[in-house]
Amino acid sequence: MEHLTLIIPAKNEKDSLPSVLKELKEYNLEIIIVLEKEDLDTIDAIKEYDCKILFQTNKGYGDAILQGIRSVKTNFFCIFNADGSFNPIELKNMYNHAIKGNADFIFGSRYMNGALSEDDTIVTLIGNKIFTFIGKIFFSLPISDILYTFVLGNTQKANTLQLKEKSFSFCVELPILAKKSKHKLISVPSHERVRIGGKKKVNAFKDGFLILISMIKIYFKH
Numbered sequence: 001m002e003h004l005t006l007i008i009p010a011k012n013e014k015d016s017l018p019s020v021l022k023e024l025k026e027y028n029l030e031i032i033i034v035l036e037k038e039d040l041d042t043i044d045a046i047k048e049y050d051c052k053i054l055f056q057t058n059k060g061y062g063d064a065i066l067q068g069i070r071s072v073k074t075n076f077f078c079i080f081n082a083d084g085s086f087n088p089i090e091l092k093n094m095y096n097h098a099i100k101g102n103a104d105f106i107f108g109s110r111y112m113n114g115a116l117s118e119d120d121t122i123v124t125l126i127g128n129k130i131f132t133f134i135g136k137i138f139f140s141l142p143i144s145d146i147l148y149t150f151v152l153g154n155t156q157k158a159n160t161l162q163l164k165e166k167s168f169s170f171c172v173e174l175p176i177l178a179k180k181s182k183h184k185l186i187s188v189p190s191h192e193r194v195r196i197g198g199k200k201k202v203n204a205f206k207d208g209f210l211i212l213i214s215m216i217k218i219y220f221k222h
């Protein structure tokens with residue numbers, strides 16, 4: 001997968017990120033980790049791994065990913081979590097779709113035949129279903145798991161989208177703007193594992209509300 005760079009946004013992931021990097025070693029991929037320079041515990045935990053570390057200038061999940069995408073040199077990138085929930089074995093299938101030109105953005109989905117989540121709660125499941133439904137009805141998104149954000153995409157095409165969201169609203173902004181720019185989106189089944197350690201950063205209610213506001217804003221602005 002020589003044309004692929006993983007972008008790993010990380011915040012307080014000292015308990016998970018070292019295992020994630022260890023598992024990724026055999027894949028020989030370009031990796032960019034994006035975190036805050038104050039996150040000394042995470043930085044210290046991964047010092048023996050030879051990856052590029054990028055310090056984000058602002059705060060937030062979306063900010064980290066956006067900054068990561070801007071510094072990718074390969075044709076394709078993939079957003080990859082630092083918590084161990086994504087299985088790198090799934091990258092090959094996503095990458096093949098990209099290389100063959102089957103789609104510009106390939107979205108992992110926990111809600112297809114052959115897919116599964118070990119990390120979903122009833123609240124995140126319902127939230128996801130609602131936002132995925134809004135995505136289908138108002139933005140014609142052909143994806144079945146809008147908030148998962150295990151996405152492999154075309155770097156150049158991502159860079160021409162006017163992505164701005166610095167928070168978790170990035171999760172909906174990316175597919176919506178990609179669709180509006182007439183890029184091709186597809187879903188592929190994914191098996192989400194449980195987080196290795198540390199805490200989930202998403203607050204279902206606060207971030208869910210921000211995501212809803214963001215969808216409404218994008219609907220009326222674009």
Ligand SMILES: Nc1nc2c(ncn2[C@@H]2O[C@H](COP(=O)(O)OP(=O)(O)O)[C@@H](O)[C@H]2O)c(=O)[nH]1
Pocket residue numbers: 008009010011012013034035036056059060061064080081082083085195199200201202
């Ligand atoms: N750099 C950065 N990474 C973040 C931030 N918030 C979450 N992340 C990372 O984004 C990924 C997804 O977050 P996670 O807590 O697992 O959310 P989940 O989608 O609910 O499982 C993890 O790798 C986190 O470390 C942030 O504010 N800044």
Ligand SMILES: [Mg+2]
Pocket residue numbers: 081083085195200
């Ligand atoms: Mg997670």
